[in-house]
Every structure is written in C-alpha cells, then in structure tokens.
Amino acid sequence: MRPSRETLLHILAEAQLAPSVHNVQPARWRLNDDGLLLLGDTRRTIPIADPSGRDWRLSLGAQLEGFAIAAARHEVRLAGVTPVAAAAIGRDGLEAIARVGLDSGGGETVPPQTVSGRATWRGDFAEIDTAANEAVTRLSSLRRDCVVVASRPAISAIARLFDTASMHFLRQTDHRAELLHWMRLSRRHPSYATDGLNAEAMAMAPLEAWAARLVLGPLFRTLDSIGLAALLTSEAGKTRSAAAIVLFHRPDLEDAFETGRHFYRAWLDIERAGLKACPMSVLADWDVSRTQLLRDHAIPAGRRIIGVFRVGVPKGSPVIRRFRLPVESLLV
Ligand SMILES: Cc1cc2nc3c(=O)[nH]c(=O)nc-3n(C[C@H](O)[C@H](O)[C@H](O)COP(=O)(O)O)c2cc1C
Incomplete structure (x- = not known):
C-alpha cells in the first residue's frame, strides 16, 4: 500500500519523537512504489563519541520502531523490514538503511501519552x-x-x-x-x-x-x-x-x-x-x-x-518539551 503524504507526515510527526543520540535525528524517509526507504543522514553523525556509528544506527532503529508504533494508529502496518547492506552514500549524504514494506491494517500499539510523555x-x-x-x-x-x-x-x-x-x-x-x-x-x-x-x-x-x-x-x-x-x-x-x-x-x-x-x-x-x-x-x-x-x-x-x-520521578513539576526538526524535512 501507499499511504497519502498527509498520513505519512502524521506518522512521522510521532515517529520523530523517538530518541536519537545527541538529538542528531539522522532518519530520513523516501516513499516509492514498493513502500518506504529509510535513509540515514551521514552528515549527522558524532564520529568522536561514536566512531563505529553504533549509536547512529541505533537511533535509526529507534525511529523505525517509532514509525511502526505510530503507523498502527493510522491503520498502516509494516509488512517487512529489509536492511540494505553496505549502501553507497549519495551526494546528498544519505545512506539507504532499510526497505520498509507497508500494508493496511492496524496492530498492537502504545498509548499516545506514553510516546509523547x-x-x-x-x-x-x-x-x-x-x-x-x-x-x-x-x-x-x-x-x-x-x-x-x-x-x-x-x-x-x-x-x-x-x-x-x-x-x-x-x-x-x-x-x-x-x-x-x-x-x-x-x-x-x-x-x-x-x-x-x-x-x-x-x-x-x-x-x-x-x-x-x-x-x-x-x-x-x-x-x-x-x-x-x-x-x-x-x-x-x-x-x-x-x-x-x-x-x-x-x-x-x-x-x-x-x-x-x-x-x-x-x-x-x-x-x-x-x-x-x-x-x-x-x-x-x-x-x-x-x-x-x-x-x-x-x-x-x-x-x-x-x-x-x-x-x-522528576523533582518538582517540570514542563517537558521536545525539540525536533520540521517534520516535512524528514521526507526526502
Ligand atoms: C543511543 C543514545 C544514547 C544517548 N545517550 C545519552 C547520554 O549519554 N546522556 C544524555 O543526557 N542523553 C542521552 N541520550 C538521549 C538523547 O540526547 C535524547 O534522546 C535526545 O536529545 C532527544 O530528546 P528526548 O529523549 O527528550 O526526546 C541518548 C540517546 C540515544 C538514542
């Protein structure tokens, strides 16, 4: 299935609440005929603290999980995730990480307040x-x-x-x-x-x-x-x-x-x-x-x-805010 751009942006707005190392937010998404391609922005790495790129890849996996959780709320489910082995890095600095098949149908999800909290x-x-x-x-x-x-x-x-x-x-x-x-x-x-x-x-x-x-x-x-x-x-x-x-x-x-x-x-x-x-x-x-x-x-x-x-449990009653890139910039 191919979700509308509007649905995709709704899903991504929630998916991007997933944690990423230093909040570098490396995940980018491209919609194509077979589903989605998850890409990683290699210009958003921390090579000194994370020389092997482990935390960078981990951050991409976290966002994929966030995508799966959010998608289920929109009657979209993942129909297979195929990691892309050793992809070349494009001139835009993006590296293909995984092909993500999509299907219609919800699934087990997480309460929205747990994700936003x-x-x-x-x-x-x-x-x-x-x-x-x-x-x-x-x-x-x-x-x-x-x-x-x-x-x-x-x-x-x-x-x-x-x-x-x-x-x-x-x-x-x-x-x-x-x-x-x-x-x-x-x-x-x-x-x-x-x-x-x-x-x-x-x-x-x-x-x-x-x-x-x-x-x-x-x-x-x-x-x-x-x-x-x-x-x-x-x-x-x-x-x-x-x-x-x-x-x-x-x-x-x-x-x-x-x-x-x-x-x-x-x-x-x-x-x-x-x-x-x-x-x-x-x-x-x-x-x-x-x-x-x-x-x-x-x-x-x-x-x-x-x-x-x-x-x-936090001391006091802090207002917790999240700082993220504009959601449109995740769709490339
Ligand atoms: C792999 C990984 C390692 C992290 N390590 C630290 C850390 O050592 N110290 C810290 O304060 N936050 C750490 N974070 C949290 C991120 O900085 C945080 O997720 C990001 O700033 C987004 O903020 P949020 O978690 O409030 O949404 C880490 C996150 C990830 C994914």
Missing part, C-alpha cells in the same frame, strides 16, 4: 516514596533485557563510576569540541529549537549554560589541573537521587539497527512504569566501566550492555 529527564529526581518504589518493581518485571538496580550502595557506586567515565571522555579535547558542537547553550543558536542538546533540554539555567561553554571550552584544562573540572561536571548527586539504575543489555552480535528498536521499546516501558529516564551512555561506551558493570551485576554471558539509564 517519554523524554530525557536530566534534572534531579524527587525523594523516593512508595509510588516510586512500586514503579521500580513494575519495571523490574517488564523486560528480560533490563537489569534494574535499586540497592542504594550499588547506585552510589554507579554514580562514582559514571563520573569517572565522563571525565575519561571529557579529558579528550576532540570529544569536548564535538559535544559543544551539538550543544545549543544560547537561545540565539539557529538550531536551538530543532536539534542537538539545548540548555532547556539539559535542565540548565541561563547562567549554568553560559558557564558550561567556558568549563567545557577554554577553561577545561586549567580547571582540570586544579581538580575543579571533575567537581563542576559531576552528576553524582543526580545519579544518587535516582530510584533505580537500568542496565539495558542485548546479544553481543545484534545489529545496532535492530537494537535501536528494542532500546526505544525499553524506554517506553520505563515511561509506562511511571518513571522518567536519563541515559548515561559513557558507562556503556568505556570498556572499563562496561566490564565492571557486567561483572558487578551478573549480566549473562553473550550479552553486551548497550545503555545505562538513571530512572525516577
């Missing part, structure tokens, strides 16, 4: 009460690919490990430069509301955002030499405020594109359980921290930790 929460979490503990218990029974760590000493240990892993990467100049490139620390940034990580999404007050540019930029080395960089970038307090830490693990050899579909579902399950999440990817990216977590939390052999989330 899921967002990265980078602020503090509220004090842990019975409701938060019940949500953690609910989450523990939802997925076999998630280990839910709720012991306070274990969470404190992960908070320390996360700060160490963050500093490992922040000490690399090119890593900080790439991060700053995708940060939108001032409202005057032309892409403030459309992509990357803006001050609001990072739960930073204007003064904090102004200081972050200096701390991650020209002042970093000096601050690090006197031990202040680690203190200023520490997220240990936020991590310790979490009701739990979720270790998301998948088969070692799974393609990141497939992993992305499960990653999004896992995050929607966290939302469904009544919790907000913040990924702490450096823990999965650094072999030292990843190996330690595998050992400390008895992750089964043959599995790889793909993501680590701190989860809880």
